[in-house]
Amino acid sequence: xxxxxxxxxxxxxxxxxxxxxxxxxxxxxxxxxxxxxxxxxxxxxxxxxxxxxxxxxxxxxxxxxxxxxxxxxxxxxxxxxxxxxxxxxxxxxxxxxxxxxxxxxxxxxxxxxxxxxxxxxxxxxxxxxxxxxxxxxxxxxxxxxxxxxxxxxxxxxxxxxxxxxxxxxxxxxxxxxxxxxxxxxxxxxxxxxxxxxxxxxxxxxxxxxxxxxxxxxxxxxxxxxxxxxxxxxxxxxxxxxxxxxxxxxxxxxxxxxxxxxxxxxxxxxxxxxxxxxxxxxxxxxxxxxxxxxxxxxxxxxxxxxxxxxxxxxxxxxxxxxxxxxxxxxxxxxxxxxxxxxxxxxxxxxxxxxxxxxxx
Numbered sequence: 451x452x453x454x455x456x457x458x459x460x461x462x463x464x465x466x467x468x469x470x471x472x473x474x475x476x477x478x479x480x481x482x483x484x485x486x487x488x489x490x491x492x493x494x495x496x497x498x499x500x501x502x503x504x505x506x507x508x509x510x511x512x513x514x515x516x517x518x519x520x521x522x523x524x525x526x527x528x529x530x531x532x533x534x535x536x537x538x539x540x541x542x543x544x545x546x547x548x549x550x551x552x553x554x555x556x557x558x559x560x561x562x563x564x565x566x567x568x569x570x571x572x573x574x575x576x577x578x579x580x581x582x583x584x585x586x587x588x589x590x591x592x593x594x595x596x597x598x599x600x601x602x603x604x605x606x607x608x609x610x611x612x613x614x615x616x617x618x619x620x621x622x623x624x625x626x627x628x629x630x631x632x633x634x635x636x637x638x639x640x641x642x643x644x645x646x647x648x649x650x651x652x653x654x655x656x657x658x659x660x661x662x663x664x665x666x667x668x669x670x671x672x673x674x675x676x677x678x679x680x681x682x683x684x685x686x687x688x689x690x691x692x693x694x695x696x697x698x699x700x701x702x703x704x705x706x707x708x709x710x711x712x713x714x715x716x717x718x719x720x721x722x723x724x725x726x727x728x729x730x731x732x733x734x735x736x737x738x739x740x741x742x743x744x745x746x747x748x749x750x751x752x753x754x755x756x757x758x759x760x761x762x763x764x765x766x767x768x769x770x771x772x773x774x775x776x777x778x779x780x781x782x783x784x785x786x787x788x789x790x791x792x793x794x795x796x797x798x799x800x801x802x803x804x805x806x807x808x809x
Contacts, residue, residue, distance in 0.1 A: 453767035455797025460680035467506035472776035487527025504788035512556035519557035541624030552627030559637030560585035560598035592725035629682035634722030643696040680714040687739035741771035760791035
């Protein structure tokens with residue numbers, strides 16, 4: 451039987467297959483007013499199509515724990531009850547299709563308050579509903595980006611509480627998996643890396659200090675997230691810097707700590723914390739990072755990065771390099787990728803009754 455279409459159980463939750471959807475921002479929510487950050491018809495149609503296509507787990511895009519935690523003013527949020535109610539419509543439909551709904555909880559840190567990518571992605575000011583970004587240190591992400599306000603210890607603890615509050619709301623919204631976003635140069639990843647964290651207090655300097663905020667967030671979320679449900683963490687395995695950055699060795703060391711703190715699976719990506727870095731991309735280029743974490747720590751992992759073909763995904767799982775694959779752009783191109791892969795590999799998959807005539 452196909453490895454890709456084997457169910458996968460974490461704690462008490464069984465995910466129907468191992469073809470999963472990676473979080474990908476849509477930048478499509480209202481930017482201000484009572485419906486700011488609220489999922490709308492675009493989000494429903496977008497995620498519903500991938501569920502009808504047989505995707506086993508859908509991780510909803512980076513969803514901000516606070517207004518200033520958004521990447522752009524058009525990001526989704528989960529800091530109020532209006533947002534929770536809108537998510538219930540999506541999670542209910544996904545579960546009705548046999549798809550597990552998950553959500554990525556995020557704070558953009560110094561990379562916040564930017565425009566939509568198709569409008570250039572540059573920083574935006576108050577006249578465009580932007581705000582002053584926050585970060586572990588007063589270091590801008592790149593030229594032309596504002597210097598972030600350095601967080602005080604009191605503010606760090608407030609944000610930790612916001613992650614916990616967001617997790618409570620996510621549960622109320624019907625999500626079965628929460629993923630903490632510690633990748634791509636957003637706030638948690640900024641604390642982890644010496645490239646972006648130049649603090650000299652208990653949250654900076656040594657590896658242990660730089661990891662402190664991330665682990666406090668994990669502990670706060672795990673404390674409110676039901677013990678029977680899984681908790682994921684997304685990480686950038688490397689900054690792709692030759693020096694003074696986060697490395698694959700750091701990721702392995704950190705993964706072992708995450709396992710001790712109750713994280714059930716590491717979603718292993720890379721990059722995003724240093725501007726204009728050359729990244730050697732290619733099919734499956736990030737899979738070796740996931741494979742190393744799995745081999746050296748025993749923590750379950752999901753692999754990402756230019757995974758596009760059914761046989762490619764099958765080989766990654768059969769070789770024991772990962773426990774699941776997360777597809778990004780390929781699921782944007784083809785919402786029914788999982789169903790096509792099942793046909794190719796001889797796997798069993800849920801097909802809506804309305805579509806049985808296509809079998």
